[in-house]
Amino acid sequence: MRVALANAKGGVAKTTSCIYLAAVLARRGIEVAVYDADPQSSASLWAAAAEQAGDPLPFDVLPANMATLAHLGGAPATKEWSIIDAPPQGPLLDKTLAVADFVILPTSDSPMDLQQAWDTLDRARHATRAALLPVRVEANTGPDPRKVDTVG
Numbered sequence: 234m235r236v237a238l239a240n241a242k243g244g245v246a247k248t249t250s251c252i253y254l255a256a257v258l259a260r261r262g263i264e265v266a267v268y269d270a271d272p273q274s275s276a277s278l279w280a281a282a283a284e285q286a287g288d289p290l291p292f293d294v295l296p297a298n299m300a301t302l303a304h305l306g307g308a309p310a311t312k313e314w315s316i317i318d319a320p321p322q323g324p325l326l327d328k329t330l331a332v333a334d335f336v337i338l339p340t341s342d343s344p345m346d347l348q349q350a351w352d353t354l355d356r357a358r359h360a361t362r363a364a365l366l367p368v369r370v371e372a373n374t375g376p377d378p379r380k381v382d383t384v385g
Contacts, residue, residue: 236333236337237319237332237336238251238317238318238337239326239337239338239353239357240338241322241349245339245350246339246368247319248276248279250337250339251267252276254316255292256292258292258314258316259290259292263313265292265313265315266292266314266316267280267295267316268297268302268316268317270298270301270318270320276294279294280294302317303328303332306332330356336361336364338350339368340367342369
């Protein structure tokens with residue numbers, strides 16, 4: 234299974250979601266690798282910091298470029314799960330969406346984050362299945378039902 238975490242907006246918890254998802258899979262005994270396609274290389278930096286702290290991640294974090302993703306999409310899986318930390322834009326994002334079996338779009342509830350998430354969700358749905366992942370959400374909160382428009 235190839236899962237991409239994508240959003241055209243930065244700072245919405247793509248890398249954090251990748252690392253946490255991979256950690257959960259690894260702890261369940263599932264073979265997983267994270268492919269770091271984001272130009273900031275945050276997943277790779279996270280793995281290096283964990284290694285230096287003497288607590289390495291329980292999965293591989295590998296740099297990814299256009300050739301890596303093309304190979305990942307065209308070859309039989311070498312790992313049971315591949316998690317792709319997508320770049321925010323460009324041809325590498327398009328390739329990431331094309332090779333993914335499922336796309337997760339982390340987003341907060343801020344208007345700017347949601348706008349970018351919906352745009353990316355529309356793009357992702359042209360290639361595969363996709364869903365939003367609300368992050369930074371306070372428990373037991375929601376819109377005021379008195380202020381929500383309803384269609385009757």
